[in-house]
Amino acid sequence: MGKVGLISAEWKYYALGVVVFLLTMLLMVSLLTDGFVAGEQAGRPLDGMLSVGNMLGPVGAFVAGSLAFVAGDASHVLYAITFIWVLMLFSQRPLDRLFTRLAGLMILVGAVAGMLHIDFTSGWTNSFAGGAFGAFIAERLLLPYFGRAGANVMGCMLALVGLLLATDFLFIHLLLYAQRALFHAGHLLLLGGAAFLGMGGGYRRWRTSRRLARVRARVAPRPSDESPLDAPPEVEAPEFPPATRSPWSGATVEPAIHIGRSMPPAPAKAAAQPEPVSLELPFDEVPEEAPPASPAMAQGQDDDIFSGGDGLDDMEDSLSMLRGAAEPPEAGMRTVFANEAGDGTKAAAAAAPAAKAARISFDLPAPRPVRRKTAETDELPDDYVYPKRYTLPPLEMFHPPECRVIPNLTEKLRRTSMLLEETLRTFGIEARVTDVTRGPTITRFELEPAPGIKVSRFQALTDDIALALEATGVRVEAPIPGKARVGIEASNEERDPVVIRELLEHRDFTKGKGKLNLALGKGISGGVCIADLTRMPHL
Incomplete structure (x- = not known):
């Protein structure tokens, strides 16, 4: 100070x-x-x-x-x-x-x-x-x-x-203190009676269950038709398969991890039978028509591709020339011996080029944009007749405003005013608080500066005033429109909730002269701010 x-x-x-x-x-x-x-x-x-x-x-x-x-x-x-x-x-x-x-x-x-x-x-x-x-x-x-x-x-x-x-x-404080004293006295009597009767554990369990019930009542359940994009998915911890060792380089190959979907376990391999070869396609559904890999293939292989016979051998013959020109000799060996079965069968040797051909021939489909799931709306029947006059829903559907009593509010505002004056006096500014207006979220202190005090000096002390008042934020309005005073607005420690029902029931909203009134909220003085939408061309 x-x-x-x-x-x-x-x-x-x-x-x-x-x-x-x-x-x-x-x-x-x-x-x-x-x-x-x-x-x-x-x-x-x-x-x-x-x-x-x-x-x-x-x-x-x-x-x-x-x-x-x-x-x-x-x-x-x-x-x-x-x-x-x-x-x-x-x-x-x-x-x-x-x-x-x-x-x-x-x-x-x-x-x-x-x-x-x-x-x-x-x-x-x-x-x-x-x-x-x-x-x-x-x-x-x-x-x-x-x-x-x-x-x-x-x-x-x-x-x-x-x-x-x-x-x-104020005697209302005496009533509040008496209420607290009676509550604590009753609590002590319950504890003493439970301990005397040997019911301490049962009483504690009953009190704990009651608190849990209150907590569950305050937590609203999520509706069943809510989009899965609104809430984070519940991901189960995947079971990672063990790392395998490559037969060629000897390096350890870590398995790919897919979070968000469960992978079925692979069946155990038979010792005497070779592993069946599966073609991995980079799409979920096979398109009805696939573009050919080359012009020659497009001219002579249409009948084989779309016929009922096996066109895989013809596709292999057509792509053999491409593989021989584009790949070194070792590439074919790696493709043939990529299978760990090691039996050197023709089926295993032909599966790798076929899989590679499938990857080369078909283009990836364009990713579809993810859309939020929309709720199904009920369509109006054909014989529905709109009412001649619309009836507004009742205001009882909204929660009523809460009446909060802050103890010693006037004394707190008086002490804050004195602290503000002393803080300004520390920096050589003589000013006197003439009026205090408390709103739902901020409080405005109107100061009358002494003669010769520049208004710009108040603007330079915004951070120092916030530090002295221990406020979250401070705004200086210098000067207040229509007044020869400087306004300092500081955030309230205890904010008052503003509910929509309080605004809609206000006389300024119900008796307003506007054609399409819109309740925006409350001002610093506690009055309801009303706007007429018909006078807002930008809306």
Whole structure:
């Protein structure tokens, strides 16, 4: 945090907190160690006030006597509230609006003193439980107009208002804390009861199954008609065949791995019979018509190819001249002895040239583009009649918006504003936050710069502001259109979800003047952004 003068704002909070803490201890010790014993007939003496025993001496006796005479036993509320202020200062929360807090403290003390005067005849520090202040409030303001019961109700209401003004305490937080406490207490009771009855294991299994059921309910199953291209295929681990050794070069030949399809295991070879030869064609289906390998073959071999006889021998004779001219003599030997059977039969020698001829003669088919599987649509019947007026589907089909309560949101925004001002002051920019607007995803802080501050200096400090605010991103709008202010937009730590139903139910959408309205979302101020499609020529 930046320093202002010689002492930083953080140390100012600590110093002020120490001062208020010493004042709190002075009040508490002087009131708790007061030696005066109130009786039904004797009141609090004013002349001999300093002679009353007190641990802090005459100073403590004077403080305790004065407060007891004015507020009676309600004076103990003072050090309770000042202790709350100490906690606020030590937690870096500003003690601003001092006049409002002091007014709330007076209302709280007066309400408590009035109720003590109504409900108790005598107190511990004075003959009047509420002191002179409580007697005035009870006798002049509450009892003549509301009676005894109504005076207590009004006193409680005033006490709550004073507590809210003095400490900024929201009672919704008290309900949330009570709910959490009851939940944890019930959980501990269940654990204790299960352990006492010997059902600890069963309870844990029941709790685990319940959590799993919740998780399964949140995970939506994939529809059965979903395209297989949308989800990655489940690939089973293939079983790799062992590496083989080439009979010619002696090098180890690794088997080809095909992932995504299962290959059936090869049958075991017979020891006495040669291995049958299979032709490997580089396509899945044999075309109806194959182009000839040469013009001579195209003229004299059409009848043999498409006849019912065996045209393989003629194809071998026609290609023998090509092999003799294009291949060295060793190529034929490699082709003949490529088979591991080693018997030198004519069938094995003729199979290799035939396979090579098949590979040479036929061209590879063009790869077909992979298309996504489309769902089958039901065609409308011939006698279908369209309705005269279209009925919109109900908005209940969408999820309603969630109401989220962020605790201490106002205090967090106030602290962020002070941090932003101190960060800018560190870099020599004097500016004051005048307005804060929180949207669903970002919060805009409107700053009023001091005279003589250039707007371009805010743009240069974007990264430094993001670092100080610990924000994901910061955008500087200098200046804000229509205002003599600079806007700094920072991302929210907790974002509010925006659902389509909330936008469609908004009055700006339902009562809009556009012919074809389109709900785009929410703006920074929380308003719904509506656009008219008829005024968008680019769409």
